[in-house]
């Protein structure tokens with residue numbers, strides 16, 4: 517079994533109180549520098565994808581002492597990362613609740629030109645953020661996921677409408693674009709009316725690798741029908757096993773074998789000894805403070821060997837198809853994850869075969 521190894525670029529290693537460490541590079545957070553360094557390192561270590569969750573709220577109560585919600589726009593950040601990486605997949609989060617499909621498609625296709633075959637998207641439906649979008653009240657989860665599915669349909673229809681083959685650039689005949697090959701979308705649905713075409717051709721004919729993030733019935737149903745992977749919260753092994761069984765059952769009903777892959781978040785506080793890791797965890801999230809780092813996820817506080825053992829146990833229990841690793845506590849967690857955990861997983865044959873998610 518080969519696992520899909522995802523690396524979170526949230527960047528969780530600065531969160532909580534970790535930004536206060538001398539070596540945190542917190543001043544450079546918005547230059548993108550530390551994140552580029554992390555993703556380049558993750559690419560070298562054999563990670564399949566770099567993943568960026570995203571929320572559109574900035575709680576002032578948190579921001580005074582924790583950079584959890586600060587960061588560049590994910591599309592702009594992915595453009596920067598596309599220039600710095602060669603192989604790793606770049607998965608950007610799109611809130612279907614607060615987005616229109618036309619600009620989303622245009623942004624994603626633009627990214628595809630910068631990193632052909634390496635772009636994926638993670639569709640979320642957001643439990644908050646409505647204050648920013650003239651929305652009276654958030655619709656319930658089922659309605660938000662219906663809108664998400666319609667948005668996915670329209671984005672893929674727009675992508676299919678302007679294939680790269682239509683771009684002729686024939687100087688002799690004067691044909692720049694073969695208009696016959698452009699098929700404008702003509703969508704009118706519950707949430708969107710979109711005509712198209714996009715103002716640029718699409719480099720890859722396949723649909724974009726699609727992740728969805730959630731865990732309720734509507735997420736699972738949509739993931740089964742459409743997604744390549746589901747980003748999930750699975751604190752215990754059993755939660756991973758049952759979510760994996762549920763999405764696979766939904767996919768079977770939709771006639772899709774081997775999809776979607778269940779990728780739970782995995783928070784890792786790593787150090788040379790368990791005692792040291794526990795001390796870093798306490799310093800990052802003092803008992804009095806609320807834990808807001810990598811959220812409610814499967815968590816290992818310990819050595820690289822402990823992380824490997826935990827991943828192996830979940831793989832053997834068929835509770836995961838991969839993981840999204842959140843290195844927490846300090847930059848040392850990034851280093852140990854890339855330089856100690858990944859090589860051990862590779863020796864065990866658990867990572868490194870190349871992800872089935874991306875087309876390049």
Ligand SMILES: Cc1cc2nc3c(=O)[nH]c(=O)nc-3n(C[C@H](O)[C@H](O)[C@H](O)COP(=O)(O)O)c2cc1C
Nearest residue numbers: 569570640641642643657729730731732735748749
């Ligand atoms: C593991 C996980 C990660 C999520 N990540 C995001 C995110 O990055 N941004 C966001 O706006 N919503 C995020 N969500 C919210 C979901 O997209 C969704 O709105 C919510 O889970 C409700 O759907 P559900 O009842 O089917 O789980 C996440 C949810 C889960 C469970």
